[in-house]
Amino acid sequence: PIAAAIACGGLLITNQLRTLTHVAIAAVAGFVTIMATIALTLARAGMGADIKYVDDDESHPSTQYLVATPSFVRFTMAITSIIFAYDGQKIYPEFISEMAKPEDFRKALNVAQPFLCSVYVIVCCVCYAYYGDSAPHYLLDVLNYNWTRTFAGCLMFVHMIISYTITQQVLTRAIHLMCFPDTVNALHPKDEGFVRGRLHWFGISTALMI
Numbered sequence: 001p002i003a004a005a006i007a008c009g010g011l012l013i014t015n016q017l018r019t020l021t022h023v024a025i026a027a028v029a030g031f032v033t034i035m036a037t038i039a040l041t042l043a044r045a046g047m048g049a050d051i052k053y054v055d056d057d058e059s060h061p062s063t064q065y066l067v068a069t070p071s072f073v074r075f076t077m078a079i080t081s082i083i084f085a086y087d088g089q090k091i092y093p094e095f096i097s098e099m100a101k102p103e104d105f106r107k108a109l110n111v112a113q114p115f116l117c118s119v120y121v122i123v124c125c126v127c128y129a130y131y132g133d134s135a136p137h138y139l140l141d142v143l144n145y146n147w148t149r150t151f152a153g154c155l156m157f158v159h160m161i162i163s164y165t166i167t168q169q170v171l172t173r174a175i176h177l178m179c180f181p182d183t184v185n186a187l188h189p190k191d192e193g194f195v196r197g198r199l200h201w202f203g204i205s206t207a208l209m210i
Contacts, residue, residue, distance in 0.1 A: 007161070008209060014165040015205040016198075018173070018187055020091075020098045023166050030162035033155040038123060038139075040152050045130050045142045078137070094170045172205045179204075 017023045092109075096102045127135040127142075136142060140156070143149040176184045176197075183197035191197075 007157075010157075010161045011164060011209050012206065014161060015168060015172070015209060016202065017165065017169060018197075018201055020095060020166070020169060023162075023169055026162045026165060030159050030166075033159040033162075035119075037152050037155045037159070038119065040148060040155075041139050041142050042123065042126050044144075044148065045127055074137075081137075091167065091170045094173075168205060168208055172201060172208060175204050175208075176200055 014026060017026065092105070096105050099105060123139065127139070131142075140149060140152055143152055173184065180197070180200045183193040183200055185191070186193040186197035188194065
């Protein structure tokens with residue numbers, strides 16, 4: 001409950017960004033946090049973190065571990081993780097609609113997608129090179145339970161807050177447009193219906209968050 005309350009408190013603030021242009025600044029922070037987390041975990045992987053197989057019912061809080069028993073659920077989780085990793089294209093149309101020069105979207109995509117794929121390949125190759133079949137399915141499992149894992153967890157918390165904010169912005173705007181079309185574009189204090197628009201947005205975004 002405490003963790004959920006902290007997350008909701010952070011989202012309550014960032015969810016009030018009503019355009020992707022406003023979210024863009026936060027997206028830079030999201031990029032920095034995820035790259036810092038990856039760098040930290042790969043550096044730890046290079047040092048040879050201790051990972052071993054244990055049974056489901058054993059408890060070793062001081063040791064990172066993997067469960068060796070394969071199952072349909074674990075296979076499905078692996079597949080959905082791959083799909084989730086590339087699941088940003090659903091908001092591409094919204095990006096394009098808010099760009100000052102929509103024709104530049106292809107340029108951004110030509111840079112972003114190869115970079116994204118390269119990061120995934122590097123992470124996979126490094127982890128497999130050091131751990132082989134024992135490579136953890138959750139990358140942070142290479143970190144010990146000390147300040148490094150706490151720091152990486154904080155970075156991931158910020159990253160997930162920003163990731164959710166970007167996704168919910170598109171959904172909240174769609175619902176706002178459908179329910180209150182007269183206030184959806186009242187984005188500035190001088191615009192007619194600005195206060196009502198803010199209240200509408202706050203209600204919709206908070207309802208989705210809860």
